[in-house]
Amino acid sequence: MTPENPLPERPAYRPGSAQPRLNRPVHERYPQIRPTSGYGDPRIRHTGPGPGAGTEQEPERSSKLSARLALALTVVIGQLWGLTIVVDEWMSGDTGTAWWGAGFLVLSFLVVLGLWALDPKDR
Numbered sequence: 001m002t003p004e005n006p007l008p009e010r011p012a013y014r015p016g017s018a019q020p021r022l023n024r025p026v027h028e029r030y031p032q033i034r035p036t037s038g039y040g041d042p043r044i045r046h047t048g049p050g051p052g053a054g055t056e057q058e059p060e061r062s063s064k065l066s067a068r069l070a071l072a073l074t075v076v077i078g079q080l081w082g083l084t085i086v087v088d089e090w091m092s093g094d095t096g097t098a099w100w101g102a103g104f105l106v107l108s109f110l111v112v113l114g115l116w117a118l119d120p121k122d123r
Contacts, residue, residue: 068115075108075115082108 016023086101 075112079105079108
């Protein structure tokens, strides 16, 4: 340590470790790794996904599920908004509006159940 530099000085770098057991070649340190592990395995001829991967096989079904998901997410966002309004009205003492809001929440839940029951083979 010097007065201008309060950090301790770093030791000089030298390759290898002070522990001789760590200076052995990789195949001695890790005997479970063999030359045929992974990419060097002659049994592996093709890497990556199979033919047709990444392409949509049923675009009509995918678009139908995406539309149903968008509707369900819209309803869930509406339910969260409605729940905020209902709780706010209930806490301010306006129970009539809170009951109407609770009816809205039940109706939106029934809409989600209807969307779920629309096509049972997609589950």
